[in-house]
Amino acid sequence: MPGSTQSNQIRIPLNGSWHLICSLNTRGNAVVPPGLMATLWRLGREETVSPRASCSEGLPEDRSKTQRLTSICFLLKTAIPACTDFEVTQFPLRMRDWLKNILMQLYEPNPEHGGYLNEKQRNKVKKIYLDEKRLLAGDHSIDLLLRDFKKNYHMYVYPVHWQFSELDQHPMDRVLTHSELAPLRASLVPMEHCITRFFDECDPNKDKHITLKEWGHCFGIKEEDIDENLLF
Numbered sequence: 001m002p003g004s005t006q007s008n009q010i011r012i013p014l015n016g017s018w019h020l021i022c023s024l025n026t027r028g029n030a031v032v033p034p035g036l037m038a039t040l041w042r043l044g045r046e047e048t049v050s051p052r053a054s055c056s057e058g059l060p061e062d063r064s065k066t067q068r069l070t071s072i073c074f075l076l077k078t079a080i081p082a083c084t085d086f087e088v089t090q091f092p093l094r095m096r097d098w099l100k101n102i103l104m105q106l107y108e109p110n111p112e113h114g115g116y117l118n119e120k121q122r123n124k125v126k127k128i129y130l131d132e133k134r135l136l137a138g139d140h141s142i143d144l145l146l147r148d149f150k151k152n153y154h155m156y157v158y159p160v161h162w163q164f165s166e167l168d169q170h171p172m173d174r175v176l177t178h179s180e181l182a183p184l185r186a187s188l189v190p191m192e193h194c195i196t197r198f199f200d201e202c203d204p205n206k207d208k209h210i211t212l213k214e215w216g217h218c219f220g221i222k223e224e225d226i227d228e229n230l231l232f
Contacts, residue, residue, distance in 0.1 A: 083194035088201065091194045092219050093145040099159035101137040104129055120232045121162065128155045149220065160219045161230035164212055174228065175209040 083091075106116050107125045117125060128134060134155060135148045149156060165171070167180050181199055188195045202210050202218040210218075216226035 081193055083197040088194045088197050090142050091192065091198045093142055093149065094192070095198075096149060096156045096160065096219055097135070097140065097145055099163050100128065100134075100156060103159050103162060104134075104137070118232070124158050124230075128158070131155065156219070157221055157225050158230060160216060160221055161212075161227070164215050165231040168231070171231065174231075175211050176215065177209060181210070 103117075103125045107122060107129050131152075133152055135144070135152070140148075163184075164176065167176055167184060168174070169180050185195050185199065198218070199210070202214050204214065212228060212231070213223070213226055217223070
């Protein structure tokens with residue numbers, strides 16, 4: 001049986017120091033939105049594995065045949081390098097562009113994504129999708145991402161709010177906890193080793209909660225554009 005098994009995680013060795021990690025959700029619910037994993041793999045720089053790769057060969061043989069399991073697989077490098085000051089300043093540029101591109105994917109006609117965005121969300125995303133000035137998805141330089149953010153700032157405001165709303169499991173409190181950030185952090189660590197430090201710096205008062213205002217500031221959104229009415 002390849003890899004090692006734990007109660008809810010399977011590690012399958014790949015080439016070099018990369019592993020395929022399969023997180024098992026015994027409730028049968030995925031913890032990432034449609035399109036997220038496919039986007040992660042397009043951002044991969046050293047190893048490519050289908051986001052829909054089956055982890056069935058690594059499951060414990062004695063598991064109940066009636067137990068519903070959903071596998072969420074992602075790449076993880078054994079040794080994650082430290083995040084430098086320079087790298088953490090670049091992280092929001094890639095993250096903003098990534099969030100925008102995810103919304104573009106969810107808006108495009110696709111049976112797998114159908115119904116994920118509600119009507120209000122689709123109306124908001126439509127304006128970005130139809131804008132001819134939109135920077136299309138691709139492996140862009142940091143300088144280009146920075147220029148695009150300055151030039152087309154308005155296209156990034158809603159995607160930042162959307163991600164906050166997606167992560168916030170208790171909308172009444174309007175804050176993100178460590179547990180609410182965990183699914184996004186786990187998914188991004190393989191490709192973005194600065195994610196943990198970035199989230200830490202989004203919590204300047206170290207109260208273990210990230211407010212919408214703190215979240216917006218982390219992504220360079222102007223205070224006057226941080227709006228709870230965009231959380232829908």
